[in-house]
Amino acid sequence: MDTPIYYSKTEFIETDTGNKVSRRATIAGPQNIILGGKTIISSGAIIRGDLRRTGPGHAVVISLGRYCLVGEGCVIRPPYKTYRGNFNYYPMKIGDHVHIGANTVVEAATIGNHVVIGKNCIIGKFTIIKDCAQVADNTVIPPNTVVPALALFSGSPGRFVEDLPESTQELVESQTKHYYTRFQPLDR
């Protein structure tokens, strides 16, 4: 029900758009990171916005949508490869209502909307996760894998387990919104 999840008011910075970013998170290259609003970056998370594509000009390295959660100790790092002899990082896009569990390492290329990724997962380089997909706890998704929409992946290597119910989108949306409202500051 409405049990709040309390956090220490001093630990988190809240932006105008409602993003809550822990001071204990490592945000490298913040100018290359976009947060959609009402997104929570938990303590101990590492977001590598500094690993940008070589070349001049401004580059968006990591973009997160609205109502996302980056769990404690998560590593979000853009994927890289050597293409035609040039080593390069590639941007990562994460949609709205995406929850990423604690201690998960994400090197995906694209994560759709309403995606739930469990704890202790490894999401390999250039993985594409479509809308409303879910990844169970402790799953290892090898590089270049595609997780189709409304699929549950689990295991090591991550494999298709089952189709998720048709109402997953509404379910995840209400859960992520609910989580954000429950995430309340506590003065001490």
Added chain:
Amino acid sequence: MWPNIQYYCPCLSSANALTPPPPILASSSASFHSLHNLYFCEECDAVRCNRCVSVEVSGYYCPNCLFEVPSASVRAEKNRCARNCFSCPICRATLSVVASDPPDDGTGRPITPLNNVGEGPYLLYCNYCRWDSTEVGITFEKPTGLAGTRWLVHFVSNAYIRVVAIDLSSTAQLQKYEDSAPESLEFERLKEHFEPFLRTSSLSSSTHLLPPTSHHLHTSSATAAASAALSRDIPGISKYNPLSRSRSGRDRTANKDEMAEYKSRVEVGLFGQLGSGGDDADVELLRCTETVGEIAKLEQRWGNSWITSLRMSELRPLRIPLHSKVSKRCPACRHILIKPEQKAQSVRYKIKLAAANYLPALSVGFPQTQAAKRALGKGVEPRNVGVMLAGITNNTFRVALTNPLYDPIQVRLSPQRVTDGRGFQVSLPLTPFSIGAFAEAWEYDDDEDMFGVEDDELGLEVGRGSRDKDARGRTKNVGVLERRANVTVVGGEVNVHRSYRGQVKFNMLVSYTYRSDDPLPSEDGAGTPSRAVVKTPEVKTFSFYTVVDLGPVLSKDDSESR
């Protein structure tokens, strides 16, 4: 996880029973589902679950390249992706096409090949277990990508694989190999042999038997014939149509005479040798085996279409099986409950009759105490909050009901009595109470800036409630505790008998009355059922069962020792 509430679908119970099985039975879990897994048929006015709906395939797609495969080619391609999607024979991860000499990064160490840039020949490489297709002698002269690319495939000679050097179009050289398997050829022959027979029998049966079942869409000639044959051979099935039974009896004799004798392509004895090497070879292989790892696991072999070698080292990459999008129908009235959009990766639906849009959503929880709040603040997981204690008369819990309808509803909860006197008693408000209408505006407010304020208020209220209780001992725990927007929170109590151990789990009938969409406002005051509490033109009542699981009972000593 508890506490939770699940909803009952009566499809597994027999005939008259609307009442669910007692929740203490382990088997009862099969009848209960979470609300978001259920559908609601408007025609039958009934809850449907995934177990009872009838499912139809509305489209096929490859789960890796996400290509939507037209149903015509699904059969020709043997339900697997005919493009560049292969799964590793060892670990089932997706294989990548890589060049055999990945560009050197100058450091001298081998870098992980990740793409198909470089010089041929190309091979399939597993990013997970590092298996590559040279191990079974499969390489390609050109990488994939362009539809017109032609691959040259070399199946290198060894004990079991014949030398083939075929220039094929990219439509699955591996499929070609599968198709040339003796089992496949035999199957094709069998199909060819039975085709005329199936056609005649389906024709004859369709004249008198198909009309009543013709709403089963997608019935191919083969399934039609099969159902015809089944109803012919089993008297019980054709009973509902005795006319057809007598007629089909004639058909049977006629068809029997027409059947030609089938001759198999190869002798049964030879058959095994063509595939995996035959029984003798398998025995020989097992005799020489030194470690278990040499033998392919069942998991690695059962995804294959045909018999493959027992040796791990000879497993070949598999084309990825296709997935399907399905539409779902009510089993009783055949109305569509779920109809997905055509696009494979779309998560939208043309028709989606989810039960969550009709039934009030119930969620159960325990009230928060000050102690729990303090514990949460410190980041300590309060383990014993809300745990049912044996021998205590007022274990409180709360049920929050959310109304998905655009009109207010009256809800009545009736928990079922647990027959065993030494168990537990549940007290909940038994009189009907109302839940406000769902309005988009509420959601909108929630979405924007109302949230913080509302939640603070809520926190205060919760805090105050528990403080009152602490001070004055017992206050109102049973009854409607809170009303806001389209949510009503009611409180309940559980009295657990001193000797009771186990789950506090009980069935609860939820009835709600709602204003029906059908009547016009002019009908106001017309003869309406008197049981309706609100005087609206026409109200309907719908009841459904739920099971409430409040978790295990702890004895007082257990909880104190923590």
